[in-house]
Amino acid sequence: MSTSSSWLLLAAVLVSAWTTTAVARHHHGFETIFDAQEADRVEKLPGQPADVGFRHFSGYVTVNETHGRALFYWLFEATHDVAKKPLVLWLNGGPGCSSVGYGAMMELGPFLIQKGKPELALNPHSWNKEANMLFLESPAGVGFSYTNTTADLGRFGDNLTAHDAYSFVVNWLDKFPQFKGHDLYIAGESYAGHYVPQLAEKIVHMNKKAAHKINIKGILIGNPAIDSSSDDRGLADYAWDHAVISDEVYGSIKSNCKFPDDGEESDACNSAWNDFFNAMDDIDLYSLYTPACTNAMINSTSTSTRHHRRGFMPALGKKARLSVPYYNAYDPCGDYHVIDYLNRPDVQTALHANVSGAIPYRWEPCSDALTNWTDAPASTLPAIGGLVKAGLRVWVFSGDTDDRVPVTSTRLALRKLGLATSKPWREWFTSDQVGGYTLAYDGGLTFVTVRGAGHMVPMITPLPARQLFAHFLSGKELSPKAIVA
Numbered sequence: 001m002s003t004s005s006s007w008l009l010l011a012a013v014l015v016s017a018w019t020t021t022a023v024a025r026h027h028h029g030f031e032t033i034f035d036a037q038e039a040d041r042v043e044k045l046p047g048q049p050a051d052v053g054f055r056h057f058s059g060y061v062t063v064n065e066t067h068g069r070a071l072f073y074w075l076f077e078a079t080h081d082v083a084k085k086p087l088v089l090w091l092n093g094g095p096g097c098s099s100v101g102y103g104a105m106m107e108l109g110p111f112l113i114q115k116g117k118p119e120l121a122l123n124p125h126s127w128n129k130e131a132n133m134l135f136l137e138s139p140a141g142v143g144f145s146y147t148n149t150t151a152d153l154g155r156f157g158d159n160l161t162a163h164d165a166y167s168f169v170v171n172w173l174d175k176f177p178q179f180k181g182h183d184l185y186i187a188g189e190s191y192a193g194h195y196v197p198q199l200a201e202k203i204v205h206m207n208k209k210a211a212h213k214i215n216i217k218g219i220l221i222g223n224p225a226i227d228s229s230s231d232d233r234g235l236a237d238y239a240w241d242h243a244v245i246s247d248e249v250y251g252s253i254k255s256n257c258k259f260p261d262d263g264e265e266s267d268a269c270n271s272a273w274n275d276f277f278n279a280m281d282d283i284d285l286y287s288l289y290t291p292a293c294t295n296a297m298i299n300s301t302s303t304s305t306r307h308h309r310r311g312f313m314p315a316l317g318k319k320a321r322l323s324v325p326y327y328n329a330y331d332p333c334g335d336y337h338v339i340d341y342l343n344r345p346d347v348q349t350a351l352h353a354n355v356s357g358a359i360p361y362r363w364e365p366c367s368d369a370l371t372n373w374t375d376a377p378a379s380t381l382p383a384i385g386g387l388v389k390a391g392l393r394v395w396v397f398s399g400d401t402d403d404r405v406p407v408t409s410t411r412l413a414l415r416k417l418g419l420a421t422s423k424p425w426r427e428w429f430t431s432d433q434v435g436g437y438t439l440a441y442d443g444g445l446t447f448v449t450v451r452g453a454g455h456m457v458p459m460i461t462p463l464p465a466r467q468l469f470a471h472f473l474s475g476k477e478l479s480p481k482a483i484v485a
Helices: 003-020 022-027 030-040 099-107 150-154 158-175 192-207 228-241 247-256 267-278 295-301 334-342 345-351 381-389 407-415 462-474
Strands: 056-064 069-076 087-091 111-113 120-122 132-137 184-189 216-222 393-399 421-430 433-441 445-450
Touching: 030 056, 030 158, 056 158, 069 099, 069 158, 087 099, 087 192, 099 111, 099 132, 099 184, 099 334, 111 334, 132 158, 158 192, 184 192, 184 462, 192 216, 192 381, 216 462, 228 247, 228 407, 247 267, 334 345, 381 393, 393 407, 393 462, 407 445, 421 462, 433 462, 445 462
Parallel strands: 087 132, 087 184, 184 216, 216 393, 393 445
Antiparallel strands: 056 069, 069 132, 111 120, 421 433, 433 445
C-alpha cells in the first residue's frame, strides 16, 4: 500500500469515527493523530535496504502517567493489503526478554542483522507478508521500555505485566485508530505462554464492559511455558530420551522430584536439577543440534564487550539462569550483533528510542533491570481453557529440538485440559518434506510440531514457521500431503 493510500485510509477511518462520536471529534482531530503517527514513522534505519515496500513505525506509548511507565513498540505494516490484513501483537518471554531484539530482529521481522556487515538484510520469510506485525518490549525495564519510578522494577509480575500490556493495546489503538476494526491476534513464545493467554483473557474480560471492544480473534504460542509441573517432567524425560544427560542424573531427578502442581520442590530435587543444567554447559539447551555460541565466536564476530547473558528467570520452573538462545546454524552468537546495532546512537535516533537519553543502562536482549518477579501462576492452563471456551482460535506449536520447553512438556500439559481429540495426530508438509505433526482438539485448540526447530522456531526453520503462521491466521489446516511445485 502506498503512503498516500495509507493516509487516505486513516482519513476515512477518522471521518467515520467523527460522524458518530462527538467525544472523538472533540478530543482527536485528524491532524493530531496524523502528526502523532508521522512522528513515530521510521524514515530509514542505518543499513536499511531501499524501497522495502512497507512502512514501519516505532516509539513509546504511556501506560501509567503517574509512575511514568512507557512501553516501546515497533510496528511493521503488511507488505500488501494493509487495510485488510489482521494485526498481530508479538511478545517474547523471559520474563524480561525483548520482542524487538529477538522476535523482530532475529526471528520473524523483515530486517535481519548480517554477520560482519553493516547492512540489514531483508528476511524473505518475514511475518509481515501475512499480517501487520506489532512488537512490544514489555514490561517497563525491558529493552527501551522504561519507568520513571525505580521501585516499579521490583514490583513486576504476571498481573502488572498484563495490566500494562492491556493499557498499551488500548492506548496504541487510540494512536493508530485505522487498526481498530482489524482482527487482532496475540502471539509469542516461551514465557509468553504466560503473557499471551493472560493478556487475551484480560481483553476478553474487559470487552464485556468496555464501550469500544478490541476485536480479538485468537492466540498463537510457541514452545510455551504453560504448566510448570508438565514443563519440568517433560524437560527431564526429553533430555534423557535424547541422550544428553546420564542415567544417574535422570534417576536422581526422578527419585527426588515429585513434580507438584504448585511447583515447590525439595532441596534434594533442586540439587538434582543443578546437576542437570551443569551437564548442559557446552551445548545449546534451546536448540540441541545447532552449534552453541563460544567465546572464540564472540571475539571474532562482535565488537561487544562480554556481557551477562541470561535466559529464563526461575519463574519458568528451574532455579538456574541459562544462556540467552540464538538459533542460527551459521551464527549462534547473533544476539551480540543485535546488541551492537541497537546500542548505536544513530539507530536509537532512527527508532525514536531512548529519546531523552535517560535510560540508565545499555539495551540488552534480556533485562537485568527487573530486580524481582513477584507473581507467576504455576499453570496458565485455566486461562488457555477459558479462551477455548470463549471461542477464540488457539494454536500451540513446538519446535521438536528444544530441550528448554520441549515438545514432551507441551504434550503433557495440553492433556490436562481434558479436551477430546477432534482430528487425530498426523503429519503435515512443507513442499515435499514433512514439516511436523499436528493434532486438533474440540473447541478450536490445535497443536502443531515443527520438525527440526529449536525453541525459537522462526529462526531455525523460517519457511515452515511462516507457513504455520499463515494457516493459523486463515484457520485452515496444514497440508496433509506433499506439496510439489
